[in-house]
Amino acid sequence: xxxxxxxxxxxxxxxxxxxxxxxxxxxxxxxxxxxxxxxxxxxxxxxxxxxxxxxxxxxxxxxxxxxxxxxxxxxxxxxxxxxxxxxxxxxxxxxxxxxxxxxxxxxxxxxxxxxxxxxxxxxxxxxxxxxxxxxxxxxxxxxxxxxxxxxxxxxxxxxxxxxxxxxxxxxxxxxxxxxxxxxxxxxxxxxxxxxxxxxxxxxxxxxxxxxxxxxxxxxxxxxxxxxxxxxxxxxxxxxxxxxxxxxxxxxxxxxxxxxxxxxxxxxxxxxxxxxxxxxxxxxxxxxxxxxxxxxxxxxxxxxxxx
Amino acid sequence: xxxxxxxxxxxxxxxxxxxxxxxxxxxxxxxxxxxxxxxxxxxxxxxxxxxxxxxxxxxxxxxxxxxxxxxxxxxxxxxxxxxxxxxxxxxxxxxxxxxxxxxxxxxxxxxxxxxxxxxxxxxxxxxxxxxxxxxxxxxxxxxxxxxxxxxxxxxxxxxxxxxxxxxxxxxxxxxxxxxxxxxxxxxxxxxxxxxxxxxxxxxxxxxxxxxxxxxxxxxxxxxxxxxxxxxxxxxxxxxxxxxxxxxxxxxxxxxxxxxxxxxxxxxxxxxxxxxxxxxxxxxxxxxxxxxxxxxxxxxxxxxxxxxxxxxxxxxxxxxxxxxxxxxxxxxxxxxxxxxxxxxxxxxxxxxxxxxxxxxxxxxxxxxxxxxxxxxxxxxxxxxxxxxxxxxxxxxxxxxxxxxxxxxxxxxxxxxxxxxxxxxxxxxxxxxxxxxxxxxxxxxxxxxxxxxxxxxxxxxxxxxxxxxxxxxxxxxxxxxxxxxxxxxxxxxxxxxxxxxxxxxxxxxxxxxxxxxxxxxxx
Numbered sequence: 120x121x122x123x124x125x126x127x128x129x130x131x132x133x134x135x136x137x138x139x140x141x142x143x144x145x146x147x148x149x150x151x152x153x154x155x156x157x158x159x160x161x162x163x164x165x166x167x168x169x170x171x172x173x174x175x176x177x178x179x180x181x182x183x184x185x186x187x188x189x190x191x192x193x194x195x196x197x198x199x200x201x202x203x204x205x206x207x208x209x210x211x212x213x214x215x216x217x218x219x220x221x222x223x224x225x226x227x228x229x230x231x232x233x234x235x236x237x238x239x240x241x242x243x244x245x246x247x248x249x250x251x252x253x254x255x256x257x258x259x260x261x262x263x264x265x266x267x268x269x270x271x272x273x274x275x276x277x278x279x280x281x282x283x284x285x286x287x288x289x290x291x292x293x294x295x296x297x298x299x300x301x302x303x304x305x306x307x308x309x310x311x312x313x314x315x316x317x318x319x320x321x322x323x324x325x326x327x328x329x330x331x332x333x334x335x336x337x338x339x340x341x342x343x344x345x346x347x348x349x350x351x352x353x354x355x356x357x358x359x360x361x362x363x364x365x366x367x368x369x370x371x372x373x374x375x376x377x378x379x380x381x382x383x384x385x386x387x388x389x390x391x392x393x394x395x396x397x398x399x400x401x402x403x404x405x406x407x408x409x410x411x412x413x414x415x416x417x418x419x420x421x422x423x424x425x
Numbered sequence: 426x427x428x429x430x431x432x433x434x435x436x437x438x439x440x441x442x443x444x445x446x447x448x449x450x451x452x453x454x455x456x457x458x459x460x461x462x463x464x465x466x467x468x469x470x471x472x473x474x475x476x477x478x479x480x481x482x483x484x485x486x487x488x489x490x491x492x493x494x495x496x497x498x499x500x501x502x503x504x505x506x507x508x509x510x511x512x513x514x515x516x517x518x519x520x521x522x523x524x525x526x527x528x529x530x531x532x533x534x535x536x537x538x539x540x541x542x543x544x545x546x547x548x549x550x551x552x553x554x555x556x557x558x559x560x561x562x563x564x565x566x567x568x569x570x571x572x573x574x575x576x577x578x579x580x581x582x583x584x585x586x587x588x589x590x591x592x593x594x595x596x597x598x599x600x601x602x603x604x605x606x607x608x609x610x611x612x613x614x615x616x617x618x619x620x621x622x623x624x625x626x627x628x629x630x631x632x633x634x635x636x637x638x639x640x641x642x643x644x645x646x647x648x649x650x651x652x653x654x655x656x657x658x659x660x661x662x663x664x665x666x667x668x669x670x671x672x673x674x675x676x677x678x679x680x681x682x683x684x685x686x687x688x689x690x691x692x693x694x695x696x697x698x699x700x701x702x703x704x705x706x707x708x709x710x711x712x713x714x715x716x717x718x719x720x721x722x723x724x725x726x727x728x729x730x731x732x733x734x735x736x737x738x739x740x741x742x743x744x745x746x747x748x749x750x751x752x753x754x755x756x757x758x759x760x761x762x763x764x765x766x767x768x769x770x771x772x773x774x775x776x777x778x779x780x781x782x783x784x785x786x787x788x789x790x791x792x793x794x795x796x797x798x799x800x801x802x803x804x805x806x807x808x809x810x811x812x813x814x815x816x817x818x819x820x821x822x823x824x825x826x827x828x829x830x831x832x833x834x835x836x837x838x839x840x841x842x843x844x845x846x847x848x849x850x851x852x853x854x855x856x857x858x859x860x861x862x863x864x865x866x867x868x869x870x871x872x873x874x875x876x877x878x879x880x881x882x883x884x885x886x887x888x889x890x891x892x893x894x895x896x897x898x899x900x901x902x903x904x905x906x907x908x909x910x911x912x913x914x915x916x917x918x919x920x921x922x923x924x925x926x927x928x929x930x931x932x933x934x935x936x937x938x939x940x941x942x943x944x945x946x
Contacts, residue, residue, distance in 0.1 A: 307868015
């Protein structure tokens with residue numbers, strides 16, 4: 120009887136402790152609120168490979184250790200929406216994703232996870248974008264975004280059109296969230312940038328399209344602020360976005376923008392692309408909701424040419 | 426015939442490998458398996474390869490010829506070794522013998538020849554009336570495919586997801602979970618019915634299906650009359666102990682008369698294994714006079730007739746339905762549109778004449794756009810694959826369904842050919858579009874369009890609205906799938922082609938960008 124009692128108790132204890140750790144919220148509570156006092160509000164880098172530009176950009180912000188503390192979990196959210204090769208620039212550059220993972224692990228991250236809720240069939244997107252390989256080669260873990268059970272219901276209190284949705288648990292539970300969009304043209308939203316990229320962490324995208332797309336994009340930006348945004352402007356899809364038809368739609372521009380302010384990063388990205396910021400409605404709408412600022416002159420910007 | 430004792434273990438090993446192979450190809454939810462492996466297992470299936478041969482003559486489609494050769498050489502080895510349904514029945518029979526239920530001793534049974542040849546000739550005749558419909562419900566591979574697709578695959582996905590979930594709990598993401606395919610009651614209950622029928626027949630008499638209902642079994646049975654090697658009893662050493670008779674799954678050994686009905690013998694070699702005197706086994710059959718010669722002649726003649734009908738059927742059927750696809754074009758309404766047949770099937774007619782609804786393409790379609798039809802193709806097209814744009818959309822670069830199709834109902838396409846295969850054409854209803862009705866941005870359709878046959882043009886207040894260029898549309902259904910409008914139906918949808926067309930290639934010029942030295946901000 121005693122032995123049975125012992126087993127029962129130890130099982131119960133291990134379940135309880137496992138549950139405690141797996142909640143993950145504890146880590147978030149302990150880690151959040153650390154306001155990174157950064158040397159710059161925005162870093163823009165040009166004329167290098169994606170890896171070189173990231174090395175230079177993150178160094179200007181004080182290195183990855185500013186954002187990732189030892190033993191923290193990191194989620195990296197690139198754009199892997201399409202079954203297209205890296206040359207097509209429909210997805211984030213795989214080299215950049217790999218380099219970010221490397222920096223996170225060097226800073227002592229416990230785990231780095233990568234996912235996207237893709238538009239094309241997810242296994243093909245992960246493979247043909249080159250991102251699955253880049254993640255694995257650099258020690259990260261690639262996770263599917265196609266399973267509804269991984270998404271949890273959330274309220275968006277500051278939202279105007281978007282009041283609730285389901286968000287991937289990695290976004291809710293990871294200590295650090297790094298948003299890595301690719302800079303590209305977008306038929307419906309004009310541009311796909313940091314805030315548009317966050318449509319890949321919610322389950323119900325159809326709702327956005329049916330209920331004022333730009334307002335919903337801005338609304339979701341009030342819900343979760345990424346710890347760091349890295350806009351990949353190495354290859355830029357100039358037209359026929361967000362998917363593109365062929366490599367003819369792509370220009371090699373060799374830019375990268377790093378910022379914690381999504382509105383500022385998107386504003387800078389529109390200027391790189393050569394479109395008036397006003398035409399990308401969700402940027403202005405997000406500024407109104409207090410997500411960030413479009414006034415780049417008021418920011419402390421570091422410009423690096425490699 | 427002691428030296429023939431290895432035959433049964435060899436048969437068991439190969440058959441287990443084949444069953445495992447079939448499980449593998451129906452577990453390929455994300456089309457990761459090289460198509461060659463899938464084709465290897467299906468190419469040894471009789472009816473699929475007979476259907477494939479006229480369209481794609483070659484080694485891969487010659488499986489039926491190999492099966493016939495094998496049968497001419499050593500009887501119905503196919504039925505015990507390569508037929509997935511036969512192997513499944515052996516597994517069920519094995520379970521039955523392990524269960525603590527009362528089992529009747531197996532004994533010699535008279536063949537149900539009348540029923541058997543009636544079914545065979547009816548199923549051949551039915552080709553003229555119902556196309557592939559009737560025969561596809563009798564064919565062992567097609568029926569196995571339905572069981573594998575509708576009953577086995579969900580179990581596989583469930584187990585995979587349980588393992589995945591356990592590993593994710595320990596923060597290991599090496600096994601990814603999969604989503605279940607859409608549930609359709611018709612194929613599910615059809616598969617369940619087939620499985621229960623098979624179980625019932627196995628309980629009643631092990632290989633009743635193979636020797637009474639299965640048209641492939643009946644054809645091979647007729648061929649095996651002329652086999653070079655036949656299993657025979659050596660009258661001089663046989664003690665008539667009857668062990669072979671009780672081991673015979675086909676109930677075809679008559680120990681009293683020391684005769685074996687070779688039309689029903691499935692070459693499982695159980696009898697060779699159990700015979701203590703080693704007096705049963707393969708013997709050459711030439712130079713020996715047959716006792717039942719007069720019966721055979723008629724059957725042989727019937728078989729030849731049936732074979733000619735069978736081989737000549739495709740071109741005949743092709744002619745029959747040629748002329749009723751022209752005058753429907755103005756009824757371009759969403760609700761009245763017909764089914765969209767998969768790229769590579771060339772036309773609905775070709776699909777219906779060649780598909781046996783084995784569900785392999787449905788099982789391996791990674792985007793789940795291929796779904797079994799209900800009555801969209803008509804009654805005789807039940808469970809044949811159709812593009813269901815609500816379930817998914819056809820991936821522009823994916824050519825999996827044509828690569829794996831065992832019957833040639835879906836031709837294999839190269840990536841380049843796939844990209845210009847137009848299975849249907851886009852239709853846009855601007856008054857339903859969100860951009861017009863709500864005055865808000867959307868562009869979901871154009872976003873998903875791989876050729877930009879749907880593209881966005883300026884509309885009022887910085888908005889953009891879709892415009893279509895049907896010439897370069899491939900009919901993949903991405904726009905329809907992505908459209909947020911549901912009432913009364915999607916604002917953009919694909920209208921199917923009965924006969925597939927060729928789309929123009931999207932032409933673009935290289936984009937020009939003037940590079941600036943300075944940062945633009």
